[in-house]
Amino acid sequence: MPRIHIKHSRLTDGGPAIVVAAGVSLFLVLCLMVLLTNHIVPSYGLRVRPAESHFVMGSYDRDLGHVVSVAPGDTPRIFVESRALAGGVAEFEQCLDSWDCPTPSRVRVLLVVDRAVPAGTMTELADMVLAHGFTCGFAGVPAQK
Numbered sequence: 001m002p003r004i005h006i007k008h009s010r011l012t013d014g015g016p017a018i019v020v021a022a023g024v025s026l027f028l029v030l031c032l033m034v035l036l037t038n039h040i041v042p043s044y045g046l047r048v049r050p051a052e053s054h055f056v057m058g059s060y061d062r063d064l065g066h067v068v069s070v071a072p073g074d075t076p077r078i079f080v081e082s083r084a085l086a087g088g089v090a091e092f093e094q095c096l097d098s099w100d101c102p103t104p105s106r107v108r109v110l111l112v113v114d115r116a117v118p119a120g121t122m123t124e125l126a127d128m129v130l131a132h133g134f135t136c137g138f139a140g141v142p143a144q145k
């Protein structure tokens with residue numbers, strides 16, 4: 001009868017450490033997924049504090065939408081996506097002209113306006129957006145109860 005030789009593994013026991021590492025990785029992936037699917041007001045490196053609102057902003061289609069951030073200043077600073085418009089309101093008008101498309105009512109322009117920006121400026125920008133046939137929306141932060 002042949003002899004059977006049993007060899008023992010010389011690897012150290014790392015089972016619990018692997019399970020803990022896998023658990024931590026899964027937790028981080030889940031956190032990332034929750035943050036990405038959450039309806040967070042988009043920001044592109046600019047600190048804008050929108051006014052409070054009792055309504056929740058829904059999601060928007062990034063292919064048919066543009067985010068316009070407006071920050072306070074001597075003349076309001078306007079940012080389209082992440083690009084600053086040096087020409088202010090006049091250059092914003094040119095941006096709206098460049099977004100020409102066959103169905104402008106499907107294009108949503110989301111205005112993220114700082115609470116320190118005068119209401120007249122916000123109304124002027126919204127009127128410009130609507131005059132081009134686009135849909136206009138405003139971003140706000142949840143109201144404090």
